[in-house]
Amino acid sequence: xxxxxxxxxxxxxxxxxxxxxxxxxxxxxxxxxxxxxxxxxxxxxxxxxxxxxxxxxxxxxxxxxxxxxxxxxxxxxxxxxxxxxxxxxxxxxxxxxxxxxxxxxxxxxxxxxxxxxxxxxxxxxxxxxxxxxxxxxxxxxxxxxxxxxxxxxxxxxxxxxxxxxxxxxxxxxxxxxxxxxxxxxxxxxxxxxxxxxxxxxxxxxxxxxxxxxxxxxxxxxxxxxxxxxxxxxxxxxxxxxxxxxxxxxxxxxxxxxxxxxxxxxxxxxxxxxxxxxxxxxxxxxxxxxxxxxxxxxxxxxxxxxxxxxxxxxxxxxxxxxxxxxxxxxxxxxxxxxxxxxxxxxxxxxxxxxxxxxxxxxxxxxxxxxxxxxxxxxxxxxxxxxxxxxxxxxxxxxxxxxxxxxxxxxxxxxxxxxxxxxxxxxxxxxxxxxxxxxxxxxxxxxxxxxxxxxxxxxxxxxxxxxxxxxxxxxxxxxxxxxxxxxxxxxxxxxxxxxxxxxxxxxxxxxxxxxxxxx
Ligand code: NAD
Numbered sequence: 001x002x003x004x005x006x007x008x009x010x011x012x013x014x015x016x017x018x019x020x021x022x023x024x025x026x027x028x029x030x031x032x033x034x035x036x037x038x039x040x041x042x043x044x045x046x047x048x049x050x051x052x053x054x055x056x057x058x059x060x061x062x063x064x065x066x067x068x069x070x071x072x073x074x075x076x077x078x079x080x081x082x083x084x085x086x087x088x089x090x091x092x093x094x095x096x097x098x099x100x101x102x103x104x105x106x107x108x109x110x111x112x113x114x115x116x117x118x119x120x121x122x123x124x125x126x127x128x129x130x131x132x133x134x135x136x137x138x139x140x141x142x143x144x145x146x147x148x149x150x151x152x153x154x155x156x157x158x159x160x161x162x163x164x165x166x167x168x169x170x171x172x173x174x175x176x177x178x179x180x181x182x183x184x185x186x187x188x189x190x191x192x193x194x195x196x197x198x199x200x201x202x203x204x205x206x207x208x209x210x211x212x213x214x215x216x217x218x219x220x221x222x223x224x225x226x227x228x229x230x231x232x233x234x235x236x237x238x239x240x241x242x243x244x245x246x247x248x249x250x251x252x253x254x255x256x257x258x259x260x261x262x263x264x265x266x267x268x269x270x271x272x273x274x275x276x277x278x279x280x281x282x283x284x285x286x287x288x289x290x291x292x293x294x295x296x297x298x299x300x301x302x303x304x305x306x307x308x309x310x311x312x313x314x315x316x317x318x319x320x321x322x323x324x325x326x327x328x329x330x331x332x333x334x335x336x337x338x339x340x341x342x343x344x345x346x347x348x349x350x351x352x353x354x355x356x357x358x359x360x361x362x363x364x365x366x367x368x369x370x371x372x373x374x375x376x377x378x379x380x381x382x383x384x385x386x387x388x389x390x391x392x393x394x395x396x397x398x399x400x401x402x403x404x405x406x407x408x409x410x411x412x413x414x415x416x417x418x419x420x421x422x423x424x425x426x427x428x429x430x431x432x433x434x435x436x437x438x439x440x441x442x443x444x445x446x447x448x449x450x451x452x453x454x455x456x457x458x459x460x461x462x463x464x465x466x467x468x469x470x471x472x473x474x475x476x477x478x479x480x481x482x483x484x485x486x487x488x489x490x491x492x493x494x495x496x497x498x499x500x501x502x503x504x505x506x507x508x509x510x511x512x513x514x515x516x517x
Pocket of ligand 1: 302431475
């Protein structure tokens, strides 16, 4: 392990002609001799490298976080001062949004317009929101007085200790912000393990917070794989909470491992979200909305609208217009501002998507659009798949039940609104859903029947900071964003003072009886 103390600087240094990211532990940049090579999915070329954690780094990061918590200056800092640090980091991020969005687009294959607006723009707003929330949050509340025993008191919202965050590769910026900032706002220390394919944002965030005045040890970022490094962090006895975003399969394992020491667990997992078009929908709006829902970031979004439910009477017209619109989409270089959809993440992800496309054909669905590699010399390298539409899908097929995590849409028809609701809810997942209609009252009536944490009417991917985001059913436990997001990282302590003058009214007086005179 080699350390370099951090001065005001960005997280990356240049090594072998590409940016090299070191980890951030106990307020210092930490490098390793063994490195990860981060590949640009659009070209297959190495775009950066990063340090590679061992379990010793996990232990060092947890120990640093534990020391910072025990020493207590951060958790005892006035929340207004904590918020000021987040504000300064948000302002510095805002000044570097274009540059950081470019790095994220290069790492993830995400089209630059998406990376700028949703990939980095949203998390920047979320950081500002968490700063505001830190100032406004009721850290102490009066305890209600009830029952025969007269007491006065209050409830303190206390931090838990060391909170661990584990993030996926698809939206590395939002997930890093959601897992770290509310936890630190509540006075906890954080160890964040990021996916080795997309390390840059979290490490840039560490640099920004460092420069903004965050004390050493409060925020630590390590880069490592899941099965060894992630698992070691989850099982660590000195970690009190795990906030995990990833697949439902891994989430199940995280929950089981966390149960060994009864850690609190927040899980943001997968989805198979239903997008319900009612027969009075504005078709132009709904066609574009359906594409936005399933093809954003090449379908690699947990809340993707991957099941499209169409009224049988509108099916043919809708699908024809959907395909015509897909033909106008520009797929290609993620860094070209004209690009609508970029590459998929990795060879493994490409294989998974292609396997599901083959499965869809075997299951008897009709491949109505796409299914292959876009044509052109620019697609000879990197990992590419066309936006793909299956029609004739029944909800029992695996392509309608399993998360593909690629730009693959399953179109299912229905005959009545009741049937649409039944199909939409017939899923192990419950992350998001959508309803398209020109009649708001009708759309709301359907939205209220859908089993999902977020339901968007005539919209999709609304990840507003003001709205809680999280899953029903096997899509997760807990909520990120929204007015209650700090609650998830606090525990309640009730402090009461017994004010009963008369001994017989005190609880122990009732139990022990009146003392003999
Ligand atoms: P993944 O579950 O394979 O990995 C997610 C993270 O967990 C990575 O950092 C990985 O290294 C780590 N990990 C893997 N095995 C682990 C283990 N045994 N113990 C601890 N950590 C481990 O998921 P992915 O392929 O990186 O991401 C895609 C998945 O994430 C999709 O299912 C998607 O729906 C989900 N996702 C959900 C949300 C949400 O908010 N609900 C957001 C983004 C992504």
